[in-house]
Amino acid sequence: xxxxSSGRVxxxxxxxxxxxxxxxxxxxxxxxxxxxxxxxxTGLKGVGPVLEDGTxxxxxxxxxxxxxxxVDVWVNNLGDDDPTNQDSVTGEAPPLLMMERQAEDTILxxxxxxLVKGGxxxxxxxxxIGIEKALLVLIYxxx
Numbered sequence: 001x002x003x004x005s006s007g008r009v010x011x012x013x014x015x016x017x018x019x020x021x022x023x024x025x026x027x028x029x030x031x032x033x034x035x036x037x038x039x040x041x042t043g044l045k046g047v048g049p050v051l052e053d054g055t056x057x058x059x060x061x062x063x064x065x066x067x068x069x070x071v072d073v074w075v076n077n078l079g080d081d082d083p084t085n086q087d088s089v090t091g092e093a094p095p096l097l098m099m100e101r102q103a104e105d106t107i108l109x110x111x112x113x114x115l116v117k118g119g120x121x122x123x124x125x126x127x128x129i130g131i132e133k134a135l136l137v138l139i140y141x142x143x
Contacts, residue, residue, distance in 0.1 A: 026057060028137050031123045035132040040069070042125045047082050050075070050119040053143040057113070058106035060137045061095045067130030069097045071123055073138065077116035085124070089113070094126065095136055106139075115140055 031046040063069060072094050074083035088094075091110025097103050115121075123136060 024141050026139050026141055027054070028139055029121060030135060030137045033123075033125065033134045033136070038132060040125060040128045040131055040134065042127060044074075044082075044122055044124045047120055047122040050077070050079075050115050050117055050121055052115070052117050054115040054140040055113050055143065056089070056108060056111060056115065056138060056140045058104065058108065058139040059095045060104040060139075061097055061102065062135045062137075063097055063101050063131045064133040065130055066099055066101050067097060067128070068099060069128045069131050069134060070126040071095045071134075071136055072126050074122040074124060075112070075115065075119060076122075077114065077119040079116075079118040079120055081120075083120050083122040087122075097131070097134075 029048070031048075033040050033045055035041070059073075061069065061071065072085070072088050073090050074085065074087040075089045076083040076087045089112040091112075093105065093109050093111065095103070095105070
């Protein structure tokens with residue numbers, strides 16, 4: 001089966017005060033994966049800048065169909081080059097779907113949760129079955 005996909009990285013406010021009124025607001029970094037009507041393919045799908053210092057606190061992964069998908073998150077906090085597999089921050093717990101359309105994690109066991117302004121963040125699909133479109137949302141608290 002032919003495979004294609006692209007990724008678009010964006011950021012925005014989740015608008016969720018975590019410390020009560022006037023407390024810190026969680027923000028998001030998201031990437032949309034779009035196979036253009038065919039199953040997504042593996043590989044690096046999106047790279048974008050880290051716009052501010054922060055700490056990753058969770059992720060949510062959505063798909064257009066029930067399927068399997070593993071996405072590795074690469075962060076190069078030096079900002080001197082695009083991130084690579086050596087810059088993986090997910091440890092043994094990457095965002096994944098296992099015969100489901102949505103999953104989330106707010107613990108991030110084993111993750112390097114640090115984001116540094118001026119760095120780069122990349123999203124690599126390690127494996128995928130049966131999914132043509134997906135959205136990964138990373139949640140972080142700005143420092």
